[in-house]
Amino acid sequence: MRSSPPGSASRSRVRCSKTQLSWWRERLDPNAILELPADRPRPTALSPHGARQTVMLPPALTQTLKSLGQREGKTLFVTLLAAFEVLLHRYTGQEDLVVGTPIAGRGRSELEGMIGLFINTLALRTSLSGRPSFRELMGRVHQTTVDAFAHQELPFERLVDALKPERRLSHSPLFQVMFILQNAPMPPLQAPGLVMEFQQPETGTTKFDLTLIATELPEGLRLVAEYSTDLFEPETITRLLAHYQTLLSGIAANPEQPISALPILPEPERHTLLADWNGAPTSYPRDACLHQLIEAQVARTPEAVALTYEDQSLTYAELDARANQLAWHLRSLGVGPESRVGLCLERSLEMVISLLATLKAGGAYVPLDPAYPQERLGWMLEDASPTVLLVQERLLSRLPSQSARVVCVDSGWADISSQPRHVPPALAGANSLAYIIFTSGSTGRPKGAMNEHHPVVNRLLWMQDEYKLGAQDVVLQKTPFSFDVSVWEFFWPLMQGARLVLAKPGGHQDPDYLARLISQERVTTLHFVPSMLKVFLEEPELERCASLKRVVCSGEALPVELQDQCLQRLPWAELHNLYGPTEAAVDVTYYACKVRESLRSVPIGRAVANTQIRILDGQLQPVPVGVPGELYIGGVQVGRGYRARPDLTAERFIPDAFSSTQGARMYRTGDVARWLPDGNIEYVGRADFQVKIRGxxxxxxxxxxxxxxxxxxxxxxxxxxxxxxxxxxxxxxxxxxxxxxxxxxxxxxxxxxxxxxxxxxxxxxxxxxxxxxxxxxxxxxxxxxxDLGGQSAGQPFEAPRTEVEQLIAGIWKEVLQVERVGLDDPFFALGGNSLLALQVHRRLKTALGTGLALTQLFQYPTVRTLADRLSKQEGTQDSAQTGRARAEARRAFTRRVSGGRGRTDSQDGDDSDV
CATH class of the missing domain: 3.30.300.30 (ANL, C-terminal domain)
Structure with missing residues (x-):
């Protein structure tokens, strides 16, 4: 017999190893991550702490699954792994999955009787794309398994070393989930008078996020879920095992179903999600209009003050009379049901009168923010096609050319005042259009969301039931009326006999002014978007706002830290987090914030009355508790759709397959959310390229x-x-x-x-x-x-020199967090925005000890122009004594921003900025 050349076996093993490594390289993405929805944020370093839960499948189900595999020529391992991958796909939405599995490593007959540990680990990658049936997926998993077993000899450690995945202490490399089937027969161990049984020990540890271990036993199939306690609560794993069992039962009943249609929710959980956790059915009036509820309040308290704006006030009777006169005038101009009335107005008494008059006339109001560019206003007018345009005379120049009849509600009131003061006969009904509010549109033009009276009435009557506004309450109206929060700010207090206080134009951006107004008018209720609430809470002496009873937040996600800060700084006031898109009647969910509550994020809460929230996957199937899905809104508060956009309306307002009401629709929000175990909803983010910034x-x-x-x-x-x-x-x-x-x-x-x-x-x-x-x-x-510090708009850098210039530049650097600020660098080019301008405004007022209008930061957007303006302002206003005090305040501030050196870098002769 010829012997092999020396070293030939070694070279053969090397060639085999290289071939196997090349095969694995082609099939694995070294940085792929499977992110299961967890109960806790993933720590930067995942500990080995773990726990186990066990469930037993009935023998009949086990046998049915084995029979399915036999008919298809597949093993039980393939059947169970394919089902597990369906569950992972339904939990994560990912179609490219990698699951680890251990292998005995005794693929050669001569190894069977040898003593030693030959176990290796394989990473099985499967594609679930293309909506396959379960039968088809079994074929894919089978081929993946056969191919991987044919390349099993490469040690997993060598594979990891060769692929060089990005090493993270928070994730295991190549895969994060493992599946194990233990089906080798293990005869019972017996001794005289003693029968022994194998039991898996509870070690309190785990190597992966999740490991599913299936063991064939005479009494059925035992499933053990081993999981990381850093990530998951026990209740979550209990539900996961129930979902897997439901899925296996669905597969046994019909393996031809697409994997997206297979059931995973046990019936009790499905009923909870679709019925128990939705808005309570409540019998609110179905035939009432907004203005009629306000008219009823006028009859109850005609002499009470309804509306305050600076030094002007109107009683309920006076407000109603003026709105009636304007409504009669609008009727004479052809306004009636479904007519649109454009309102280009700044916040004022005329604004509230015009809103109410439009509804009384039977029409729908269309807010046109005079701060918008003319071109955008032109698009809005073109889409809305208003019959009449109500405007203040000073704003006429801001309007683009258009065909609507223009009425000046200030200078033209002499003509309007000749109209009757009594209520005009009702023309609009509960299903008539109440308003159109325009939102950003992906096509380059804004789109008008339409809402009717009935949904808005439902929303406001629910709000009254929940928050109990009374005649002693004062509501601050400060939200721009082109933002849907303004709807409840305007109408809710007027329906309940409370007093409505209007902030001056632009005042909603000035926290110092707001604090003074709250104190002066004894405001009890107001709204903030979270980003503005953050700025407001930085205002000193918030104790003067002791009248506040409730603060409402909506418009963007409320951070936990901001919730806690608000409850600490305003401990006498309630904080409520609400959610709702413009395409619905304002807010559709609500949550009462609590002190010292352990949360990863502030929930958006539960559905309001007569409203349904669905959280669905891509195939419009309900997702389990804890699993993210897209949020859909059903029920009374769904809007009518988009003005003059039937294609977009059909795309976003779809039939509600879960409703028993004929013709019911639900609105697809594009927001991603998930159910929490207590029935509240957690906002996760967006499913598309829409974002929320400053509300x-x-x-x-x-x-x-x-x-x-x-x-x-x-x-x-x-x-x-x-x-x-x-x-x-x-x-x-x-x-x-x-x-x-x-x-x-x-x-x-x-x-x-x-x-x-x-x-x-x-x-x-x-x-x-x-x-x-x-x-x-x-x-x-x-x-x-x-590089925001380098956004100098093409201007050569010139360092600030004077004390005032250095002061301004230092504040800008701190607020904008940029490396340097030159004399001619525009504030907004460096990353500034209106909220950051508020911080600059406050710090400059503190440092200068002088009055400074917020608008000056917009009028003089560079260090040079703002410093010149402030120097001239000081020169005309300061006495010598006051000037010295302000100079000392500036020097103290300059010492702080320069790190306590007592002088700035530029004073040292350096050309760098402050």
Whole structure:
């Protein structure tokens, strides 16, 4: 017999190893992550702490599953693994899954009798794309398993070392979930008078996020879930095992079903989600209109003060009479049911009179914010096609040309006052249109969301049942009326005999003014978007706001830290977190915040009366408790749709398959949420490219569409970044046209003529090309963070020199968190926005000890222009003594921002900024 050449066996093993490694390289993504929905935030370093839960499947179900595998020529391992992957897919929405499994490592007959540990680990990657049936998925899993077993000889440790995945202490490499089937027969161990049974020990540890261990026993199939206690509560794993058992029963009954249609919810849980946890059925009037409920209150308290604006007030009777006169005038101009009336007004008595008069006339109001660019107002007027346009004379120049009849409600009141003062006969009904509020649209134009009287009445009557507003209450109206929160601010207090106080135009952005107004008018109820609440809570002497009884938050996610801060700084006031899109009648869920509550985020709560919340997967199936899905709104408060946009209405307002009401629809919000075990809802994020910034809903596609129209822009992508916690801002990335590099100031100016301030990006980043993924899609995560300190709009850097310039620059650096600020760097080009301007305003007032209007920060947006303005202002207002005090305050502030050195870097002769 010829012997092999020396070393040939070793070389053969090396070649085999290289071949196997090459095969695994082609099939595994070293950085793929399976993120199961967890109960706790994933720690930066996952501990080995774990626990186990066990469930026993009935023998009949086990036998049915084995028979299914035999008919298909597949093993029980393949059947159970395929079902487990369906469950993981339904939990995560991921279609590309990697699950680990151990293998005995005795693939050769000569190894069977050897003593030793030969176990290896395989990473099984399966695609669940294309909506396969379960039978088809079994085939995919079978092929994956056969191929992996044929390449089992490469040790898992070598595979990890070769693929070099990004090492994280928070995740195990290559896979995070394992599946094990133990089906080797183990005869019982017996001794005289003693029968022994194998039991899996409870070690209190785990190696992975989740391991499912299936063991064949004579009495059926035992399932053991071993899980990380860093991530999961025991109740979550109990539900997971119940979902897996329900799924296996559905597979046994019909393996031909698409995996997306297989049942995973036990019937009791399904009933809880679709019925028990929805808004309570409540018998509110179904034939009432908004203005009729206010008219009823007028009859009850005609002489009570209804409305206050600065030094002006109107009683309920006076407000009603003036609104009646304007309503009769609107009727004479052709306004009736379904007529739209445009309102281009600043906050004032005339605004409230006009809103109420429009409804009394039978029409629907359309708010037109006079701060919007003319082009945007033009689009809104074109879509709304109002019959009449109500305006204050001073705002006429801001309106684009249009065909509606214009009525000046201030200078033209002499004509209006000749109309009758009694209530005009009702024309509109509960199903008539009440208002159209425009929101951002992905096509480059805003879209008008329509709501009828009945849904809004339901919302306001629920609010009264929940919060019990009384005649002694005072509600502050400060939200721009182009934002749907203003609907309850205006109408709820007037329905209940409370007093409505109007903030001055622009006052909603000035926390010092708001605190003084709350104190002066004894305000009990007001609303904040969370970003503005954060600024307000930084205001000193909030004790003067002791009249506050309830603070309502909505418009964007409420951080836990901000909730806690509010409850600490305003301990005498309730804090409520509400949620709802413009396409519904204001808010649809509510949550009462609690002190020292252990939460990962503040819930948006439960559905309001007569409203249903569905959280569904991509196939419109309810998701289990704890699993994220898209939030849909059903019931009374669903809006009518979008004005003049039937295609978009059909896309977003879809038939409600879960409702017993004929023709019921539900609104697809695009928000991702999940049910918490107590029935509250946790907001997770967005499913699309829509974002919320400072309470405003923004379609990134609208900004991209408009920016792409600039002649110097070839490609563009806009994202919302939060590079610093709590500082979310819009950033535009663009590829310039050949031989053109547009300046940030030019692009900003271009957008400011078309978009409101909150939709103009803080930064513009020019790239040679946009980063793309292998399939050609934009790789948003690869977009670089903007260099805000370098956004000088093309101006050469010039360091601040005077004391006032250094003071302003130092404050800007602190607030904007940029490296340097030059004399001619525009505040907004450095990443500023209206909320950051509020912080600058407060600090400048403190440092200067002088009056400073917030609008001056917008009028004088550079250090140079603002310093010049402040110096001239001081020169005309200060006495010598006051001037010396302010100079000392400036020097103290300068010492603080320069690190206590007593002088700035530029005073040392350095050209760097303060």
């Amino acid at each position: 405003f809903r923004i379609e990134l596609g609208e900004i991209e569409t408009l920016l792409a129209q600039h002649p110097s822009v070839r490609q563009v992508a806009v994202v919302a970044r939060e590079d610093r916690p709590g500082d979310k801002r819009l950033v535009a990335y663009l590829v310039a046209a050949p031989e053109q590099t547009p300046a940030a100031a030019e692009l900003r100016s271009f957008l400011q003529t078309r978009l409101p301030e909150h939709m103009v990006p803080s930064a513009f980043v020019v790239l040679e090309k946009l980063p793309l993924s292998p399939n050609g899609k934009l790789e948003r995560r690869a977009l670089p963070a903007p």
